[in-house]
Amino acid sequence: MYEEHEEGTTNHRDIFDKCRTDGGYFGMMRARDDHYFTRPTLPPIAGRVMEFDGHPTVMWSVNNYLGFADSEEIKQTAIEAVKEFGVSSPMGSRMMTGNTPYHQELETRLADFTQKEAAFLFNYGYLGVLGTIQSVVGPDDVLIMDKLAHASIVDAAFLSRGQLRVFKHNNAENLEAVLKHVNRSRKGGVIILIEGVYGMTGDLAILPEIVELARKYDARVFVDDAHGWGVMGPHGRGTADHLGVQDGVDIYFGTFAKAFASIGGFSASRKDVIEWIAYNARTQVFAKSLPMVYVQSLGKALDLVTAADDRRDQMWANSNALKQGLKEHGYFVGPGDSPICSVFIPVRDETVETVGIRTVTFLRDRGIFVTAITYPVIPLGLCMYRMIPTAAHKPEDVARTVEVFQAMRDELKLDFTIEKEDLVKVRKVFGT
Numbered sequence: 001m002y003e004e005h006e007e008g009t010t011n012h013r014d015i016f017d018k019c020r021t022d023g024g025y026f027g028m029m030r031a032r033d034d035h036y037f038t039r040p041t042l043p044p045i046a047g048r049v050m051e052f053d054g055h056p057t058v059m060w061s062v063n064n065y066l067g068f069a070d071s072e073e074i075k076q077t078a079i080e081a082v083k084e085f086g087v088s089s090p091m092g093s094r095m096m097t098g099n100t101p102y103h104q105e106l107e108t109r110l111a112d113f114t115q116k117e118a119a120f121l122f123n124y125g126y127l128g129v130l131g132t133i134q135s136v137v138g139p140d141d142v143l144i145m146d147k148l149a150h151a152s153i154v155d156a157a158f159l160s161r162g163q164l165r166v167f168k169h170n171n172a173e174n175l176e177a178v179l180k181h182v183n184r185s186r187k188g189g190v191i192i193l194i195e196g197v198y199g200m201t202g203d204l205a206i207l208p209e210i211v212e213l214a215r216k217y218d219a220r221v222f223v224d225d226a227h228g229w230g231v232m233g234p235h236g237r238g239t240a241d242h243l244g245v246q247d248g249v250d251i252y253f254g255t256f257a258k259a260f261a262s263i264g265g266f267s268a269s270r271k272d273v274i275e276w277i278a279y280n281a282r283t284q285v286f287a288k289s290l291p292m293v294y295v296q297s298l299g300k301a302l303d304l305v306t307a308a309d310d311r312r313d314q315m316w317a318n319s320n321a322l323k324q325g326l327k328e329h330g331y332f333v334g335p336g337d338s339p340i341c342s343v344f345i346p347v348r349d350e351t352v353e354t355v356g357i358r359t360v361t362f363l364r365d366r367g368i369f370v371t372a373i374t375y376p377v378i379p380l381g382l383c384m385y386r387m388i389p390t391a392a393h394k395p396e397d398v399a400r401t402v403e404v405f406q407a408m409r410d411e412l413k414l415d416f417t418i419e420k421e422d423l424v425k426v427r428k429v430f431g432t
């Protein structure tokens with residue numbers, strides 16, 4: 001029943017009232033109409049050097065791990081697909097009218113490549129994580145999530161209506177305690193939700209321990225390998241393969257938005273599990289099918305990524321050189337075993353915002369584009385730069401970056417030494 005109101009006679013709050021405040025997650029930046037630190041305006045093609053704020057900058061903030069963002073072969077495949085199929089086809093969801101032999105063939109290839117029985121495509125990685133977890137988890141089930149898991153996993157846990165528990169990042173002891181506790185009163189199934197490579201910090205999941213614990217306590221393992229798929233291991237088969245435990249991963253998830261420099265994602269698992277996901281993942285059942293232009297481009301990207309060991313070698317060489325160069329100049333580089341380079345500096349006499357803003361401005365103004373991560377993602381008292389070396393970077397990009405970091409150390413007169421008390425906080429980030 002609708003209640004009728006004369007206009008202006010109630011003093012109810014308008015749902016949009018909050019939009020006139022400076023609130024919201026990034027409220028301070030929004031209030032400043034910031035386009036420097038948040039939502040920086042950049043040219044559309046990702047590359048090693050990108051124009052920012054009127055001058056070229058060496059780009060360390062784009063997940064173009066293998067440098068395929070400007071691949072002529074992928075562009076050509078996409079052009080041919082658009083000529084043949086247009087930009088929207090097939091129309092409709094996979095369930096109704098959007099399923100084609102091309103989608104199915106790509107899924108078979110993804111299943112083979114990830115050594116699983118079957119795979120299912122999603123239109124975005126975010127939607128894939130959401131749909132996969134929501135479909136397999138019911139109200140009686142328990143999700144046990146790593147504290148540093150990506151926002152898509154957090155959102156999926158809420159959408160699923162299962163009971164959420166969190167364990168300390170990469171901490172097997174704490175995970176075991178949670179599993180024991182959950183098993184005392186469990187009514188349904190249990191799934192452990194982790195990333196393969198943690199995208200913010202660059203450390204790898206302690207997958208062998210997690211797989212063993214899952215078997216011991218009758219739980220399943222879901223790995224979001226957004227940053228490891230195409231990047232880690234021989235042929236880029238991902239973090240679990242790299243660590244020799246792909247068999248122990250019950251649902252392997254990859255996105256195409258990073259090493260594949262495209263869009264979409266997939267889950268790979270047992271055949272019955274994938275069929276269940278295909279019929280129950282709301283983000284795909286009720287969404288239009290992935291357009292042919294992407295299906296075809298992804299097929300080409302899969303050919304290229306699997307054959308790109310030379311590019312992976314280049315990416316590792318750039319990563320190692322960057323980490324080494326920064327360490328030599330006294331910077332503290334996180335212990336992660338992925339190409340991601342996380343650099344920590346302590347914050348003592350100033351606020352973390354001031355240090356973040358001063359240092360990022362110093363670097364960007366001198367042609368080095370980095371992004372700073374601060375509290376609440378990492379503990380107060382630390383500022384972290386998350387840098388992504390790619391196969392596209394050149395030795396001179398690394399050399400110039402190290403040089404500017406050195407100048408920052410000297411000119412800003414900040415003490416960048418990580419002391420014992422800072423190390424405790426860094427350890428907290430990495431769960432060690």
Ligand SMILES: Cc1ncc(COP(=O)(O)O)c(C=O)c1O
Binds near residue numbers: 124195255
């Ligand atoms: C760990 C992780 N999972 C999922 C996603 C979402 O993937 P997509 O960008 O393909 O939607 C991201 C993207 O940032 C990610 O880093």
